[in-house]
């Protein structure tokens with residue numbers, strides 16, 4: 142069902158500096174939890190632990206009740222969809238980039254995902270920089286369009302668990318709002334962790350966790366946290 146649990150997680154990249162100092166929270170299946178806090182607080186570290194880029198030193202991280210240390214990185218990558226701050230595209234068509242990770246997907250499925258993300262018009266074209274051999278097929282993508290490619294990839298992958306890591310922070314305000322709307326659709330009914338700098342971008346989260354200096358300083362809904370501050 143995709144329930145994620147962090148139980149008293151302690152983590153340090155190197156022994157003399159603790160990054161997470163006893164972090165506990167649950168993301169119930171199908172719900173959205175936002176992790177908000179200043180740069181360096183340890184937010185992205187939480188997603189790296191979920192993917193097992195690193196293992197916790199104390200406490201545990203579970204998905205569906207299973208300790209991630211008992212799961213291979215490969216199957217974690219298959220189960221988790223990630224929309225990062227900056228999407229890096231491969232040297233191939235937009236359709237290829239959408240299909241990446243789902244090689245079994247049909248053309249119709251790719252087109253449907255592209256339509257949902259509103260990039261169906263240019264899926265046969267290539268990202269700029271890779272167009273020297275093909276001339277006019279090359280396409281310069283804006284930051285928002287690149288995020289739409291990542292969103293289409295996520296729609297096609299349909300992972301049980303979704304991580305949005307500062308997915309709109311590199312965009313201008315107007316683009317941010319339209320990408321936010323697309324992300325809201327993708328995350329609906331899906332277990333989702335949103336990593337963000339500001340409370341104002343995570344108004345719809347079921348719960349918000351404020352991480353400061355490796356510990357949870359506050360938690361609650363947007364309305365509750367606004368009322369307290």
Ligand code: ADP
Pocket residue numbers: 154155160178179180181182183184185186187
């Ligand atoms: P946030 O996402 O909240 O900005 P991070 O989780 O990326 O914070 O990083 C938390 C702290 O860990 C930062 O001080 C950062 O410098 C440090 N850090 C991140 N990655 C590494 C790493 N691979 N090795 C050592 N320190 C790291």
Ligand code: ADP
Pocket residue numbers: 180181185226307
């Ligand atoms: P962002 O904050 O844009 O998500 P990262 O998560 O990659 O960027 O890094 C967060 C912070 O951790 C940055 O300040 C970065 O310099 C630092 N950092 C990342 N990797 C390392 C590393 N291997 N060693 C030390 N610091 C790192």
